[in-house]
Amino acid sequence: MAGKQSSPAVELEVGEHAIRVSNPDRVYFPASGATKLDLVNYYLSVGEGIVRALRDRPCMLHRFPTGITGEKVHQKRLPRGAPDWVETARVFFPRYKRTADELCVTELASVIWAVQMSTVEFHPWNSRVPEIEKPDEWRIDLDPMPDCPFDRTRRVADVCWELLDELGIRGFPKTSGGSGLHIYVRIEQEWVFKDVRRAALAFAREVERRAPDDVTTTWWRKDRDPSMLFVDYNQNARDHTMASAYSVRGNPDATVSTPFDWPELADLDPRDFTIATVPERFAKLGDLTAEIDDVAFSLEPLLEWADRDERDGKETPPEPDADSD
Template sequence: MASESTTLTVDGPNGPRDMRISSPGRVLWPDLGLTKLDLARYLADVGDAFIAANGGRPVALQRFSDNVDGEQFFSKNPPKGTPDFIRSVKVVFPSARSHPMLVLDEPAAAVWAAQMNTVVFHPWPSRADNTDNPDQLRIDLDPQPGTDFDDAIPAALELKDVLAEAGLITFIKTSGNRGLHVYAPVEPTREFLDVRHAVIAAARELERRMPDKVTTAWWKEERGNRVFVDFNQANRDRTIAGAYSPRALGHAPVSCPISWDELGGADPKNFTILTVPDRLKTVGDPWADMKDKPGKIDVLLEWWERDVGAGLGELPFPPDYPKMPGEPPRVQPSRARKKD
């Protein structure tokens, strides 16, 4: 017996494409009864904004074997059976190995990814034609236990001012959970380590201005009830959920771009795959002109050099990274004290 399937017609720059969705009734979000077909329709409805934000970049797919409460895995290589209209680009990873990653150029490609059980999309901060040089500076504001989304709001507003002093125009979105993601478009002339250092410089400046509210401490035991500025998201092969990407949480939230004017009254629970398509129709895309305003990270790198001169050097890298020049020991502080 043939498996259940349906066809979804998806508009795009090369005309409409008929995309097959197998098992369309499979429930992905059990709490709401939302299905694979609901996800595919969401991606078709927000397709233009989704591709404007995430298209043309290497992208990793966070896929699920059953529903969002079950087993998941990341897909970076193009899966077998990838349609001919979806391209890939070879990228270099921290290990110095390279292999191809998918690039999504039209809404139908995102719908195909949903057919492959993708829920969360993780685009690189660099583009497919220049994978080594990011064109986005991204800063993840991550509320720690004892803090929540409302604590991230003043940190984001202060960060906006910090980056403005460095000559950058910023855009913001909800993470889809409790945090906020601040983006600044930049000219793709610097490699990943430079952009990481620029992020660290901005994070340290924010921490100086809000020491009781914000931290750059990599080790969780040192963060306290503060918002963590996750500088390691600026590394090569480190990504955050893309704009308009669904998240694998029970209420089917979306990592949703908002305007700075909306931030003070924003509730991330209001942005879901059920509400965001209508929001786009009524409010529009707050990130529509992001590509028109790239800046430079030169001032932030001057701040980095200033801090290095003052004795503030490199910060820890993720544990799966090779040991990096100038990096402090990768030892949890409490364990280091016990050894001493």
């Protein structure tokens, strides 16, 4: 019995590079029938945004060689066979005393090549080369527990928005691609990961003070109320990554981690943002993170809050385990 024939490859010109997309008709998202080529075309449609989100950052790839119903590969090292124009960043993993050369996007062609290599999700570090040990991005992760309604997540995001405004800090919100929300803040590249996490914890505790019925900062997951929202300061620890802005998520609905404007929050439904809908939104609104690099903010006010909390007897929880390499 003859085996099933694969569809012919498609060659694309992306910038100065030709990229061969094999198995373009392979269905990656069975719920919608979206194919590998649909995924490629999605990333081409948001090229400016995805490159801005990834530029100069070590990036872990979530690869699905046979589509999202198959094996998921968490890949830190650049996949074999990369063209010589695909750039990398070398990172060190102290726990394993090893290094890895991770994808470091500098142009859209690198993104499309990674998709050709079955990448669906892009998870960049919150630091950039050459200062990999000093983050330039503070990430506020609003992580709902299993029974947390989205209205609660929305309320907490409102509190964060208000608090950032009081601090004179501009935060850029996005959906997570799941049930949570993320807020990214560009920061001065002066602090190491432990400092940024400590500042993030101080912010999370202040949000908890203002919304005690909605928010928890409890360290152990088993000790959290399943209806609450966890403000996850641990996403600022070294080698912890989140899906970038404009990254597709590996779920049946092909949702996208999508930037939005704060006034949209009241009516926001993250399920509306998919590889089928975001291209038109991007064409209409452009990249809503386009100004994120315009101003870098200081963490000093938050570190002063951290000092205050520690004087009051609050302890800084231990560093979480990093992902293995």
